[in-house]
Amino acid sequence: MDKITGRPSGDAGVDYAKLRLGVDEGNIPSLLMCLFQMTGDAKWLQPPFAPKRGKGLDDNDSAGLPDALQRQIRDAAYEAITAWLKGGELALPRPSNAQLAHMLSVAMVEDVPEEYGDVIAATMRLEGEVSTPRSQRPLSAIVIGAGVSGICAAIKLAEMGIECRIFEKNTQFGGTWWENRYPGCGVDTPNLTYTFSFRGADWSKYFPLRGEISNYLVETAVEYGLYDRVSFETTVKKAEWIENENRWKVSVTDKDGGTEQHYADLVFSAVGILNMPLVPEIPGLESFTGRVVHTSDWPEDLDVTGKRVAVVGNGASAMQVVPAIAESVSELTIFARSKQWAAPFPQFRKPVPEGVRYLLQIVPLYRAWCEQRLSWTFNDRVHGTLFRDPEWAHPERAVNAINDGHREYFTRYVIEELGDRQDLLPHVLPDYPPFAKRMLLDNGWYRTLRRENVRLIPERLAEVQGDKLVAGSGESASADVLILATGFQAANVLGSYEVVGRGGRVLSDFWDGDNAAAYLGTVVAGFPNFFILLGPNVGAGHGGSMIRSIENQTHYALRIVEEMVRQNALAVDVREDVYTDYSDRVDAAHEKLVWTHPGTENWYRNARGRIVAITPWRNDAFWRMTREANPADFVFKHDRTQNG
Structure with missing residues (x-):
């Protein structure tokens, strides 16, 4: 059919x-x-x-x-x-x-x-x-990571007739959906858009929870024969371009600690930006007498029923886990130094x-x-409303008149949800424009804050003294379990392994640490035959399906490979000026948008304030950008001695 x-x-x-x-x-x-x-x-x-x-x-x-x-x-x-x-x-x-x-x-x-x-x-x-055109010559590829990006890349490489090997540090396919098992974990993207375009699913909920998504990804891997191509419990330590051989050497460590070297013509980095947990430095954390868990590493044997629980953070994972456990714990304390906008979520846990x-x-x-x-x-839908209007008279509360209307709408919603706990309003109502940080969906967060056993401390957790947790204000609470809902090192792109390109160029040095950039989020000058999926400036802060972005990037990367094969080239590298010009255009576009609004902090930015995680483009614009690979954007190496 x-x-x-x-x-x-x-x-x-x-x-x-x-x-x-x-x-x-x-x-x-x-x-x-x-x-x-x-x-x-x-x-x-x-x-x-x-x-x-x-x-x-x-x-x-x-x-x-x-x-x-x-x-x-x-x-x-x-x-x-x-x-x-x-x-x-x-x-x-x-x-x-x-x-x-x-x-x-x-x-x-x-x-x-x-x-x-x-x-x-x-x-x-x-x-x-x-249809995906078949490669006209034998090529090999290594895919690093077996989450959504890795699954997509491996399937499309196989369709092109390119032999590939997948290296995955976990014991199963799924990536972030395999790792994150905390109560309430689910997707905030609608089911039909969070589905591979080439393989549908009969979702039971409009917004599936973690288990159903994980099963979908595993079933996709089974259907496309990816288990024959994967090495689990294998951690990539280094990827190095061997110039005189025009191929990559990838060094890995297996589950027993042994090291191996693997070689391939192409490397697809599919580790994503949400795979390195951010664990804050909290004085005395090691002295905590109970259990400390990060939401991305939730222990299977952890039962919080009847326990005193403290949560650090109030971002996406906290907004999911807190309402999910509030009824079962004896006390729940939330340390939330910042405030978040959250939109009404009428489809929350609603079955189809x-x-x-x-x-x-x-x-x-x-x-x-x-x-x-x-x-x-x-x-x-909302993208056109996120531009900073220089004539707008109230930049302290919104970036334009429509954005101010969003603020009024969301404010009314928060007031209604808090009911008789309006004393909480100053602690939860943001003082920055809507969408300046990731817009969250309300999983019952505000209603949960009204519960008698829930306490909000609108401060950072400054110190741990045994079972005592002390906020920056001096306010304290005791806990048996401490949950770190503190997110990921999103700006540390590809920080989990070393990448060395042409002429010994080290990617982390070239990016000066956390200042990542890539042409169309996919290729970096000086790193031939190397493709990043869900790379810098690809995520959509205004909303969008991560899977669609990954599919667009994979399509684009394979068009580059297709052109390399057509030219009978051994390697392809994006031109330095093309790479730099694109990065400049991304930065210039972001300067006009809400995420660079003065005084606003968000995880989209690096240490110097530059947006590295999300795109300034509309989704249809990125789709058009990734349809074809323009040969003029690249340098093709046609013989083994040619340098660049």
Whole structure:
């Protein structure tokens, strides 16, 4: 069955009762898009059927329409889907790109730029599946890391006919989703967008929890035969470019401490930016009489039931773990020196109804439109509102008038959630513009702070004295378990192993420690045949699917390799001026955006204040940048003696 516009071969196995249930519970804006394509009747995009605008991040399943109109739409959608399943053709199988952008505008009840139509068409695969060209000569690759990036790279390398070996320090596929096992751990990206484009999933929740994601990644590795290509419990220590051999030497340590050297034409670094825990220096931490755990290394035998627990931090992991354990612990103390904006999260732990799950599986067109709506809502919708307006009169609270409106909306939400605990408001309401730090989703954080057994200390943890924890203000608490929800060394890109490139160039020196940069987040001058996935300035601070960014980078990297093979070159290296110019453009773009707002700290920045973790670009812009590799951007080495 084609992933988007195809249908099951015959409808004999279709459960029409379950389908009817799915249509009755489904998302009306997405059903309207299906109706338009299935019938060709433009009335479904116009009043009275056109959706009304939804609130916040809600899916707007009812489209804000009266019950009678909803029933008319659902009946028509069921009839059209049934006709299609029985062999009918789509009246409009391939809308123009301008039509696609208009359709999404109608579905979202807001303007979607016309140029967005090309990325809609591509992600819906309306031109059919994109085939990966086979390499015309034997090549070998080493993939460092077996998380989302490593899985994606290995699968796409295999499709290109390139032999690859994966080295993974853990005992299983999954990366951060294998390591992070703390209670409440889950994704804050919608399920359909947090799925490989080449392998769907029947998600049970709109925002899956860690276990379901980990299983999905493991099952993907099984389906694509990656277990035959991986070495687990193997830690990469060094990758070195051997110039006279035009290949990489990768030194690894196995689980027994033995060292080995492996060689390959290409290296794909898939270690990500969230793999090195940030453990703060807290005087006396070693004296703590209970257990100290970082959220990324949660022990399987840890049971916090009935215990006094303290949590350091209030970022994404804290906002998940605190509500998850609050009911079971005797006392819960939170040390939170900073404040975070958190958006309403109406889909928190909400299961996908069985009928809707069936509809998503059997009608790929419906699934595709659901994904497009989610992608816009959680990706680029807000990007245009994050630019710093130099004429704005209140830069202390917002970067522009729309951003100020966001502040008012989120402030009202926090006040409502705190209820009778308005005394907490000064300690939780940020004094910086929304989105200047990562926007979090509220997993019940504010309601949890109202509990009698929960105590918020709005200060850093300054010292540990046995079981006594002392804040910077002198306020103290006692605990049996200390949880460090302190995040990762996001600015220390590729800090887990040494990389030595052409002419002995050491990557950490070239980057001057934490000042990482890469052309399109993927290649660095002086490091031939070396590709970084989820590298510098790739993550999306305004929202976006990490998986889509990784797929874009992998596509781009293989287009570079394809050009290298076409030219019969032995090595390819991005030009120094191209690398530098791109880095300058990224910095200049960031200077106009909210994340460089004066006085704001965030984990996107390095020690000198430069943004290294996230992109300034809209997601569709990065998609376009990574479609083709321009040969003029690179230097190709065609013989064994040529240097650069």
